[in-house]
Structure formats: C-alpha cells, structure tokens
Amino acid sequence: MPVPLYQAKAEFFRTLGHPVRIRVLELLQDGPRPVRELLAEIEVEPSNLSQQLAVLRRTQLVTATREGNTVVYALSTPDVAELLRAARRILTELITDQGALLTELRASGGRSHR
C-alpha cells in the first residue's frame, strides 16, 4: 500500500457527505440537468448550490458544460449511480435492522437498558 490511499478514500466519502451534494447526484442519476432545474428541486440559495457543485466538480464526480445561456451538469461516470444504489441498500438494511431491534425491545416488555 503506497500510503495516502486511505486518505483518498476518506476524502471521496466526505465529498458525498452533504445533503445538497447527495441530492444533486441523485437527480443526475436520471440524466444531465441544467443548474436552473437543480435549483428548482433543491431548496437552497443559488450561491450555495454553486459551491456544492464546485466541490463535486473538483472531485470529478460530475462534469459541467455550458450550453448557451445555461450550464448543464452530468455524472462523470455511471459508477456513481451504482455506488449510490449500494449505499441506499446498506442504509435501508441498517435502518430496518434498527427498527427490528426496536420492536423486539418493545415486545420484550420495554425493560430498561443502558
């Protein structure tokens, strides 16, 4: 292992670690979109969205191309969509597990714990 590989991975995940950026990536799963549309669907000020788009651009997760008046964003590779799907799977599993645990605890009479 060369060395700062864990660093790179951590940075990668951190760029995914923001609600607005996640939303953008999910919207882009269905195809390229102009900023204007992203802005319409995500409740955030234009400059803030722009900042987050800049982060995604820096890490090469998306590409931006100017088309006349507007700027269109797209996923740079379909793998990104796949990663999001994998994450969604884990997340739902973790959440349902939690839920199951919760109901189990309740079923067992709600004895206190911790």
Place this chain on the structure above:
Amino acid sequence: MPVPLYQAKAEFFRTLGHPVRIRVLELLQDGPRPVRELLAEIEVEPSNLSQQLAVLRRTQLVTATREGNTVVYALSTPDVAELLRAARRILTELITDQGALLTELRASGGRSHR
C-alpha cells in the same frame, strides 16, 4: 420522500469520511478483530482509535463485544464490505481517468489550458 432522507445518507457517508475509520472497516472485512490488533496496524493513539470506533458503533456499522480482557470488533453486516468494494472501483476508475487525461494532455504537446 419523507424528508430528511438525504440528511441520513449524507451522515452515513460522512462517517466513512475519515482515514482511520476507513482503515478499521477494511481490516474488519477479513473478520472480527480485537482492538489491540487494530491498534497495532493503524498508527494512531489508543484514545483516538477509541473515538473513531465509537463513531462507527453509533452508526451501527460495527459491533463490539467484550471477550474477557479485550474487546472484539466486527462489521455489523457484510454489505459494508460490498460498499467499500464499490467505492474502490469508482475511485480507481476516477484516478485512472485522471491519469489518462493527464497523459493525453502531455502527448498533445503540453499546450496550456485554462
């Protein structure tokens, strides 16, 4: 969409966004391990490792069980390993793309850009 789903996803990725935590998860891919071993492989102070382990525990990515003298950690679900693999694929692709772009730029005579 209920609402704070993007929030949850973002938090999930953020917990992956730390070199030590990534290393821990990767080490646990090969099976459960006592803290002592993790400590031997990751260069970090005990209390710091403990902090990061606490983060992973809170998000249910790992489980800890005491075995006599030591504490053993394990992935809470094999899906975590799968996610890491997916991430690794994307990451290597992004990096090789970058590399390809770079060599292409060099081959084209190193004309300045931007």
Place this chain on the structure above:
DNA sequence: GCCACGGATGAAGATTTCTTCAAGTCGTCA
C-alpha cells in the same frame, strides 16, 4: 482489596467545512 492493563469517555483547543453576502464573469438581447 489493590494494582495494572485494555479500552472508553469528557472536555477543550485546533482544523475543517458550511453558509451567506458581495462582487465578478460570460453570454444574450436590445
């Protein structure tokens, strides 16, 4: 009981990341 060892926890200062605001660029239309 007492002490040492393996870890966990709490708190505080240092860093990093977010949000927001003001100003700037680039294309279009008149």
Place this chain on the structure above:
DNA sequence: TGACGACTTGAAGAAATCTTCATCCGTGGC
C-alpha cells in the same frame, strides 16, 4: 455598447469535526 439573466467565486463568521489529554470503568492477577 449597455443592461440583464444565469451562474461562479472569494471571503468571513458560524458550526461541525479532529486530536489530544486527563480521567474513568471493567477484568484479571497478586
């Protein structure tokens, strides 16, 4: 050319995360 719309950028204060240090808990040996 000038003005406007669509974004982007830079900077600064606010907020979250990291690292580290001191302290604490549980287990086993003496």
